[in-house]
Structure formats: C-alpha cells, structure tokens
Amino acid sequence: MVSRRSFVKGVIGLAAAGTFAAGYAPVIEQIVKPTYTPIKPDPSIDEGAKFVYSTCLGCNVRCGIRAKVVEKDGVSVVERIEGNPYHPYNRVVDPSSQYSRLDPLPYTTPVRESLNYVGTLCARGQDGIHYLYDPYRIKSPLKRAGPRGSGKWKAISWEQLIKEIVEGGVIEETGEKIPGIKEIFTYGILKEAGIQDPNSILSGIKKDVDTIMQNAPKLTAEELKGEIEKFKEKWAKQLGEKGIKLDQILINPDMPDLGFRSNQLVFVRGRGQAHADYFYQRWTYAFGSVNWLRHTSACQLGFYCANRIWSGTTDINPDLKGAKVLIMAGAQIGRLHPGATGQGIIIERAAKGGLKVFYVNPVSPRGDCGGNFEWVPIKPGTDAALALAMIKWIIDNKRFNKTFLESPNEEAAKSKGEIVYTNATWLVITEKGHAREGTFLKASDVGLGDATKYVVYSEGLKVHTEVKEAELLYSGKVKLTSGEEVEVKTALKILY
C-alpha cells in the first residue's frame, strides 16, 4: 500500500518526469499574440465608424470588448471586435513585444486617443461577429411541430409565445394540449374569483400550515391527520364560497406543507450573465414560486462555500498578477473554460520567469514555459488524495498558520488581524462506538454552559468563546455530565 508520504514523493517525481523540455512558444503564439497591433489611430473614426464598448459573453471571463461599427448600404454592421484597452482583463498589447501586455489605459484617456491601442482578446471573442451574423442564429421563439423528440420546430411570434405560456396551447401537429402557467398562479386564481386581497388568504393558509407543522413532532399520526382534516375543512369552506377548490391552491391538501401550486413552476436558467439573474429571480418569486435555479446553483457552489469558510466572502479571484506560485488544478490552460484571455497572464508571467505553475491535470499543458510550468499528471479521481497528501505534508512539517488556526472564535481572530476563525481547536468526541462519535463536544456536555457553545482545551477545558487561543493538537479523555468518560481530539488532530 502506498503511504500518503510516499504518494507525495511519487507525485512530485511524476511531475518532474512529465515536465516538457520543449518551450511554450507555439501555445503563446495561439493565446497571447494579438491578430494585429495598431501603431496609429484607426482613421475610420473620421469616416463615420463608431466604436461601441461592451462585454464578451463567450465564457465566464467576461472580457471587455470594443466593436467597430460601420454603415454599409444604410445598415450598421459590426466589422471587427477587439479587446477594450481600458479593461483590466484585456489591458493593452505592448507594441514592442507581442507577448507582453501593458496596464489598462487610464479612464481619463480620451476615446479618440484610445484608438491608438488595442487590448488582447481570444479567438472566440474576436469571432463574436459570426455569432451575431450566423445565418442559423435563432431570432424568434420556436414551438415544437411534431411529437416530443421529433426535432421538428417552427418559428412563432413573441405574442403567441406569451399567450400560450400563460393560457396554454395545442401542438397542432399532434393535438397535444399543453397547460398554461395561469392554472398554477395561485394569486391570480384568487384574484379572478373576485377576492380583493389574495395575499391575506394566502398568508392565512400559510400561517395555519406552519402551526400544524410546528406541532407535528408532538402529535401521533392520527392526531396529525385530524389537524389536517380540520385545516382542509376550514379553508375548503372559505374558498368554496368563492367557487374555488382547495386543490386549485395547494399542491396536495393532504400534505399542505408541500405549499401552494405556484411552486409547481420551476425556473431553471443557465449561467447568470449581465445581471439578468436578478430579474428572473424576482419574476419567479413574484409568481409565488421558490423554485428558481441556475447554473451556479450547482456549479461553483463548492468554490463559494470554501471561500466563505476561509475568507468570510464568496467570490475570490486569484492574484494572477502578484502570485509567485500557482497551483492550477482542473482548469486546462488555453483549451477550456475560463477563456484564454483571462489565462494569458499566467503564460506571460511564467514565460518571463515571474511565476511557477504546478499544473495538476491528467492532460499535459503542451509545454513548460522555460521550466516554469510543472506538470503534475494525476490520475482522474485522485484529486482528493492529492489534497489530503498536501494537508499531511503541511501538518507534518508544521507549515500551517498557527496564529490563524488557534483562534477559536471571531473576537479572538479579529484581535490578531484575521477576518475569520476556524474550528481547528474545537474538541470532537472520538470515542469509538459512542452515540456522539464524530460530533463536537458541547459546553452542556461537560457542565460549562449551554448547547450552543463548544469546548476547547486551554490549560483545562474552556468554552470556545471565552479564550483567545487554544491547543491545536490536543487529545485526551473528558468526563461528561452523564458520568461517562470519552476520548476527544481537536478537529485539527483528527486530520493527522
């Protein structure tokens, strides 16, 4: 069996063996080299050309772009898309070295003068013109024109789309009836029945359901059923007076905690771009559904959660301009997301010798940037083992940030200039087979306080909020208020 220590050695050995002797020039050519570097102002501005600044949505980098728009036969046509030299991602191509980029232009630079400069932009971004003028670009809603899966579609107007989404429609070719969202718009159903203030009815129903669910743990199954029957009777009577049935309002009156029928609308969209998300979310909530999902409801969630834990905030961008060492795990340089413009700085700095990159990927980076790109060719699915091996090395060699880790609460962390604290010092019950094995020791377990506080070791057992630092690698036995003696370890010690 390979120990974690020898695993690390193996990984480093493999990385060295996998390093390419070849330079990175061909890749740099493809990624960093601009298609042209203007050395004098684009004269077309005096011939009526317009320069429009916008954002490329070709990938999640969201580069700044500058589109040149000219008039052709009375129609405005985008003739070229290039990097916006004012933009921090795209900066300015250094006319003296095609592989280098300067800082972005100061915002005070007049637009006319900015036409002396161009920012970098990847091939996909420059190819945005073809997205715009693609003859197959979908410009109107498409409605299915055959059985599901037949791949047959026909163009319809926006007016027809809205009407059929709201009121329902028919697939003419098959005769299928498709219901409209009007049928599940609970607020609208009440309003249409002549109820002046639907929200008072909806909040009344919700209040009753909440009360039933709060009391449910104390009730027998029969008692709970009785409570639900009383609830159904009350609201069926009230709504019945207006000609509305309870199952028009609730998903399932026998299981009222499933909520209103408006929750049967699920809005799923792709990646949130250009703040459209806020509009869609607001619309979905206004409809009465909590079921609003998007691409980042799954993708990137781990990234956000981990960032929040170590830094207190979610969206952290790496300091690619200032970093000395970069561990690039999972992302493929120059091939996939994020796009090449955002990654150009990595290659640029590595090629110049200012950045060492460890490229953790089963696929090689196709070059070594003069020895500054080191390939760590892990096998797919072993990323977690590699991360654990790195943690092991950090702990064995005491290369962790002790001051940061030993602060057991927010106040202690802030007094040392840290933004967040960790639970590295909190004690965990590790007694084999104990009912609480693997859970944090609470102050109430040892008679030091209530169950909302945890326990650390700092010259004896202490409540986690009462000390500025505690032992990081403690393990021992503690006596619970029940009289039992159990083994405990700090959270960090468990990683050993």
Ligand code: SF4
């Ligand atoms: S990297 Fe390329 S595709 Fe991505 S936003 Fe920038 S120009 Fe567009």
